[in-house]
Amino acid sequence: MHSKIAILGFRGVGKSTVSRLLSKKTKFPLYVLDSEIESNEGRTITEIVEANDWNYFRDLELQYLRSQADREKLILDCGGGILEGHDGNFSVEKNEILSNQFFCVYLNLPDAKLLTRLEKIRNKSSRPVLQGDLKKILEKRKPWFEKIADFEVNTDGLTPYEVAGIIRKKVIK
Numbered sequence: 385m386h387s388k389i390a391i392l393g394f395r396g397v398g399k400s401t402v403s404r405l406l407s408k409k410t411k412f413p414l415y416v417l418d419s420e421i422e423s424n425e426g427r428t429i430t431e432i433v434e435a436n437d438w439n440y441f442r443d444l445e446l447q448y449l450r451s452q453a454d455r456e457k458l459i460l461d462c463g464g465g466i467l468e469g470h471d472g473n474f475s476v477e478k479n480e481i482l483s484n485q486f487f488c489v490y491l492n493l494p495d496a497k498l499l500t501r502l503e504k505i506r507n508k509s510s511r512p513v514l515q516g517d518l519k520k521i522l523e524k525r526k527p528w529f530e531k532i533a534d535f536e537v538n539t540d541g542l543t544p545y546e547v548a549g550i551i552r553k554k555v556i557k
Contacts, residue, residue: 386487386555387412387457392529393491394522395464396501398544402491403461405548410556416461421448429463439470446478453485460486467528474528483532489551490533493540495522 389412391403400416407414421444422428432441445466452460466482469475482488493501502518530536535554539547 388455388460388486389458389551389555390460390462390482390486390488391491391551392462392466392482392488392532393464394493394498394502394525394529396504397464397491397493397498398539398547399464399491400461401544402539402547402551403459405544406551407459409548409552410457410459412457412459413455414459414461415452415455417445417448417466418461418463421445424448438468438472442469442475446475446481449478449481453481458486464525467525467532472524479528479532487555488532488534489555490529490536491539491547492526492529492536493538495519495526497540498522 389406389410391399391406393399403414403416406412418429421432421441425432425444427435429441432444442465445463446469449466452458462482467475467478469478492498499518499522502522535551537547537550542550
């Protein structure tokens with residue numbers, strides 16, 4: 385049985401919904417990384433990035449991730465850019481924390497469906513604007529998620545309840 389589970393994947397793939405459901409199914413506490421940052425910093429991610437920059441936000445993300453590494457039971461809902469460090473590069477530190485301290489579940493969708501979904505929510509006011517070519521962002525991050533994943537779930541055609549059930553069966557034996 386795994387007692388610390390990190391839910392990873394691109395924006396729009398269903399991480400938050402699945403994380404909430406998995407938390408209920410396992411009775412493990414839920415820690416939503418982006419929400420915790422916003423709550424403790426008293427600003428939205430967009431406001432944090434606008435006032436500082438992405439590197440500052442990625443440093444905060446690392447700090448908050450570190451704060452959860454030693455917890456015993458946890459469902460960690462990660463933002464879509466969790467594996468990014470400074471200047472959009474791969475974060476070795478975040479990768480090491482996640483790889484060593486968590487069972488990492490990568491939620492994915494076929495590229496075409498994910499790109500369509502991302503275009504629809506690209507400028508949603510509650511999330512930072514995805515800057516740049518979405519296909520290039522996808523091509524950059526996908527291998528990172530695949531590398532760190534202990535388990536991968538293709539969510540295409542599945543409800544969030546079904547995805548949470550699949551994960552629960554995998555991690556709780």
